[in-house]
Amino acid sequence: MISFNSRPIAAMSGFSLLVLAACSPATKPYEPEAPEPAAFEAAPPHVEVIDSVEAEIPAAGEVEGADPALDSEPDHAGEPHVHGGGDLSITQEDDFLTLTLDAPLANFGLSEAKAPSGTKSEEYANGIAEPFGPTECEETERSVTGRTDGSHGAMTISVVWRCAKIDRVEGMQIHLFDLYPAFQHIDAIYLGPAGEQVAKELTPTDTEIDFD
Numbered sequence: 001m002i003s004f005n006s007r008p009i010a011a012m013s014g015f016s017l018l019v020l021a022a023c024s025p026a027t028k029p030y031e032p033e034a035p036e037p038a039a040f041e042a043a044p045p046h047v048e049v050i051d052s053v054e055a056e057i058p059a060a061g062e063v064e065g066a067d068p069a070l071d072s073e074p075d076h077a078g079e080p081h082v083h084g085g086g087d088l089s090i091t092q093e094d095d096f097l098t099l100t101l102d103a104p105l106a107n108f109g110l111s112e113a114k115a116p117s118g119t120k121s122e123e124y125a126n127g128i129a130e131p132f133g134p135t136e137c138e139e140t141e142r143s144v145t146g147r148t149d150g151s152h153g154a155m156t157i158s159v160v161w162r163c164a165k166i167d168r169v170e171g172m173q174i175h176l177f178d179l180y181p182a183f184q185h186i187d188a189i190y191l192g193p194a195g196e197q198v199a200k201e202l203t204p205t206d207t208e209i210d211f212d
């Protein structure tokens with residue numbers, strides 16, 4: 001009989017806890033913050049505050065000199081690139097290899113103030129890479145899209161090959177360094193059909209990425 005009485009109580013309290021839990025997930029993240037103000041109070045921060053104020057005085061002097069740099073940063077907005085560098089990915093899916101390169105226009109000897117467009121821009125995909133291994137691969141698709149913010153610009157090149165026996169493809173030879181000597185290093189990654197990955201930095205003297 002006692003257990004009969006206690007069970008509904010337990011059920012009630014459990015239910016009310018559930019209700020609280022259901023209502024309070026948003027408040028839970030706030031709970032860890034509560035000890036932090038206490039920690040601020042517990043710390044002897046006043047001397048530190050004075051120190052940080054003193055630190056801001058020379059910092060304020062730096063701000064004036066830093067302003068031109070800050071002004072130039074918006075020019076790089078969304079385009080924080082390094083001339084000579086590039087990002088390259090190669091994915092294998094079914095019978096297809098897809099190469100995607102993203103690199104500054106300067107690497108191709110182009111002005112970064114004007115992005116190339118139209119079918120003529122697709123010439124920049126010519127011969128930039130070729131799969132190697134004991135099979136035949138044929139280029140089936142390419143695209144080149146440029147973009148610029150007026151002072152810096154980049155280009156994304158995509159090339160697709162269809163390979164007769166894609167399992168025999170051993171890797172990709174990159175010809176960008178020969179074609180466009182302003183390229184100095186390329187971060188390359190291969191993503192295989194089973195999730196395998198190979199990452200490698202390519203340079204003018206190391207232009208090959210093996211797929212295994």
Ligand SMILES: [Zn+2]
Binds near residue numbers: 081083104112151152
């Ligand atoms: Zn640039």
